[in-house]
Amino acid sequence: MNDSSLIDELPGELLMWVLIISELLVFGAGLIAFMGVRLTDPTGFAEAQSHLYRTGAAFNTAVLVTSGYLAAQALHWRRTNFRLKARLALLCAAALGIVFLIIKGVEYTGKAAQGITYETHPFFLFYYLLTGFHAAHVLAGVAVLLLITWRDDPNNIEAGAQFWHMVDLVWIMLFPVIYLLG
Amino acid sequence: MKYETQKIAYAYFAVAMALFAIQVIGGLLAGLIYVFPNFLSELLPFNIVRMLHTNSLIVWLLLGFFGAAYFLIPEESEREIHSPTLAYLQLIILVVGTLGVVVTYVFNLFEGNWLLGKEGREFLEQPKWVKAGIVVAALMFLYNVSMTVLKGKKTAITNILLLGLWGLALLFLFAFYNPGNLSLDKQYWWYVVHLWVEGVWELIMASILAYLMLKLTGVDREIVEKWLYVIVAAALFSGILGTGHHYYWIGTPAYWQWIGSIFSSLEVIPFFAMMAFAFVMVWKGRRDHPNKAALLWSLGCATLAFFGAGVWGFLHTLHGVNYYTHGTQITAAHGHLAFYGAYVCLNLAIFSYAMPILKNRDPYNQVLNMGSFWLMTSGMVFMTFVLTFGGTVQTHMQRVVGDYFMDVQDQIAIFYWMRLGSGVVVVLGALLFIYSIWVPRKEVIESGAAETPAE
Numbered sequence: 001m002n003d004s005s006l007i008d009e010l011p012g013e014l015l016m017w018v019l020i021i022s023e024l025l026v027f028g029a030g031l032i033a034f035m036g037v038r039l040t041d042p043t044g045f046a047e048a049q050s051h052l053y054r055t056g057a058a059f060n061t062a063v064l065v066t067s068g069y070l071a072a073q074a075l076h077w078r079r080t081n082f083r084l085k086a087r088l089a090l091l092c093a094a095a096l097g098i099v100f101l102i103i104k105g106v107e108y109t110g111k112a113a114q115g116i117t118y119e120t121h122p123f124f125l126f127y128y129l130l131t132g133f134h135a136a137h138v139l140a141g142v143a144v145l146l147l148i149t150w151r152d153d154p155n156n157i158e159a160g161a162q163f164w165h166m167v168d169l170v171w172i173m174l175f176p177v178i179y180l181l182g
Numbered sequence: 183m184k185y186e187t188q189k190i191a192y193a194y195f196a197v198a199m200a201l202f203a204i205q206v207i208g209g210l211l212a213g214l215i216y217v218f219p220n221f222l223s224e225l226l227p228f229n230i231v232r233m234l235h236t237n238s239l240i241v242w243l244l245l246g247f248f249g250a251a252y253f254l255i256p257e258e259s260e261r262e263i264h265s266p267t268l269a270y271l272q273l274i275i276l277v278v279g280t281l282g283v284v285v286t287y288v289f290n291l292f293e294g295n296w297l298l299g300k301e302g303r304e305f306l307e308q309p310k311w312v313k314a315g316i317v318v319a320a321l322m323f324l325y326n327v328s329m330t331v332l333k334g335k336k337t338a339i340t341n342i343l344l345l346g347l348w349g350l351a352l353l354f355l356f357a358f359y360n361p362g363n364l365s366l367d368k369q370y371w372w373y374v375v376h377l378w379v380e381g382v383w384e385l386i387m388a389s390i391l392a393y394l395m396l397k398l399t400g401v402d403r404e405i406v407e408k409w410l411y412v413i414v415a416a417a418l419f420s421g422i423l424g425t426g427h428h429y430y431w432i433g434t435p436a437y438w439q440w441i442g443s444i445f446s447s448l449e450v451i452p453f454f455a456m457m458a459f460a461f462v463m464v465w466k467g468r469r470d471h472p473n474k475a476a477l478l479w480s481l482g483c484a485t486l487a488f489f490g491a492g493v494w495g496f497l498h499t500l501h502g503v504n505y506y507t508h509g510t511q512i513t514a515a516h517g518h519l520a521f522y523g524a525y526v527c528l529n530l531a532i533f534s535y536a537m538p539i540l541k542n543r544d545p546y547n548q549v550l551n552m553g554s555f556w557l558m559t560s561g562m563v564f565m566t567f568v569l570t571f572g573g574t575v576q577t578h579m580q581r582v583v584g585d586y587f588m589d590v591q592d593q594i595a596i597f598y599w600m601r602l603g604s605g606v607v608v609v610l611g612a613l614l615f616i617y618s619i620w621v622p623r624k625e626v627i628e629s630g631a632a633e634t635p636a637e
Binding site: 014015018019022025026029119125129 | 408411412415416419420435436437440441443444445447448451
């Protein structure tokens with residue numbers, strides 16, 4: 001019997017893939033639930049959505065994708081022995097993560113100033129849950145990026161970059177569904 | 183038995199089995215009260231019987247876990263337990279505490295006393311002195327096993343087991359916090375009740391199961407460890423925020439409905455992984471271990487845990503469903519099969535594996551023991567189906583149509599009768615198990631099987 005399996009061919013840490021799949025399942029289920037509840041009240045959801053700060057969110061998408069690109073390049077540079085360059089790239093990636101969080105913070109403060117809470121409308125319940133959970137992951141991701149800047153073993157960078165790409169991917173799923181879908 | 187101090191497990195398993203007998207007989211009594219509501223109503227009211235049934239379950243499962251730890255840690259870390267005296271003292275404290283609880287409940291002694299009286303919180307109603315005793319015993323236990331592991335070889339199995347046992351003891355500390363606000367009370371209460379059975383206990387379960395698979399199937403340790411880490415990661419990822427599925431209707435904010443629904447749905451995954459793990463190990467394994475009873479209980483554990491905890495849990499975990507089924511017999515169906523599959527079978531598996539070794543009767547294939555597995559399991563599965571059907575009827579009549587609780591209870595009496603019947607079968611199975619462990623001295627062993635070398 002052949003003991004090797006597809007699992008052995010996965011790049012990076014197996015447990016990181018377990019985490020990534022778990023995260024995608026959670027956010028995927030959250031988005032499906034959002035779409036399901038949206039069916040029960042399309043006009044209410046459209047009205048609620050019009051209060052969102054779309055420009056900021058679009059800018060944040062660019063911020064996060066650029067940050068992801070830097071993390072990917074960092075791994076490449078580290079493997080080709082441009083160690084300092086890799087560290088700088090990771091530091092910039094972390095800084096962009098913080099930029100994302102600042103813009104997110106401005107967005108949340110704006111909502112709070114308008115008196116919008118998670119109880120205002122089911123739309124905002126999902127809005128806060130999904131983007132809030134995601135923001136918590138960005139915060140964790142920034143910590144991870146700083147950690148791998150410090151302990152810059154290529155395996156560490158690979159695992160950290162995997163996590164950061166997952167955070168990126170989740171945002172790319174959340175942004176169109178929550179902010180744009182008309 | 184390679185290490186002398188593994189013998190400690192013998193005493194723990196003996197007390198656990200005695201409490202197991204008390205627990206199932208208590209269950210039978212409760213089942214009887216369902217069909218004859220006034221049975222023993224003065225002497226031993228239903229709420230007391232139920233407390234005894236659930237509390238003795240928890241205590242004997244814990245004693246089984248402690249015993250399992252004392253049995254497998256010396257082998258894994260390749261050294262004797264740090265202090266056998268402390269281990270026996272720990273058992274004495276737990277037994278005295280348990281007896282104190284039983285006496286206090288049954289006679290309702292010292293009512294209202296802050297130290298000696300029962301506290302009236304479901305599952306955590308132990309008098310404060312007993313809770314303190316449990317903490318002292320837990321500290322002694324953790325000190326003892328941690329010292330053993332720290333000085334010896336560290337394996338994934340002992341690491342995960344210790345993580346689970348430390349979590350178990352630390353989470354129990356929430357039992358001391360009893361806020362006046364009922365919503366807050368429930369919120370913290372679940373930190374013990376949920377984070378035990380759907381959190382740290384799963385780590386204990388996975389590590390004991392991994393140990394059994396390692397011994398019974400002879401699969402490489404590396405493969406077992408890889409599975410173990412994946413299972414543990416999946417269990418903690420889903421189980422911790424899965425606590426939200428208890429926060430639907432207790433006065434906590436509405437976002438818990440979605441957090442609870444989504445995360446607790448994923449709790450099926452670790453249970454599925456454990457079932458897949460057990461069967462894949464058996465298929466891959468090259469060893470034909472003579473202890474077929476231990477293997478049967480291990481596979482039964484993984485399978486029934488998947489159905490009881492995983493499938494039956496998912497059945498009513500979504501808040502839209504739970505809005506109707508909350509607290510009906512559906513909950514009882516899930517509770518019975520989940521505890522039986524995940525934790526009762528797990529303990530009986532490690533008893534079946536360890537007892538012949540502890541009694542120097544190895545190798546041993548235990549035909550009677552296997553009979554008790556099928557008797558107990560068929561009884562429990564039948565009970566689960568009966569309560570599920572009864573609960574479905576109850577949900578419809580009581581929650582959809584809006585009939586009165588007691589009128590509905592009369593209507594579903596037939597299900598309670600069938601549950602009593604299945605309960606009798608479970609009790610017979612349990613007694614047969616205990617008999618098969620302690621009494622028979624001769625066993626038919628297939629020739630050749632005994633020659634397979636153990637690890």
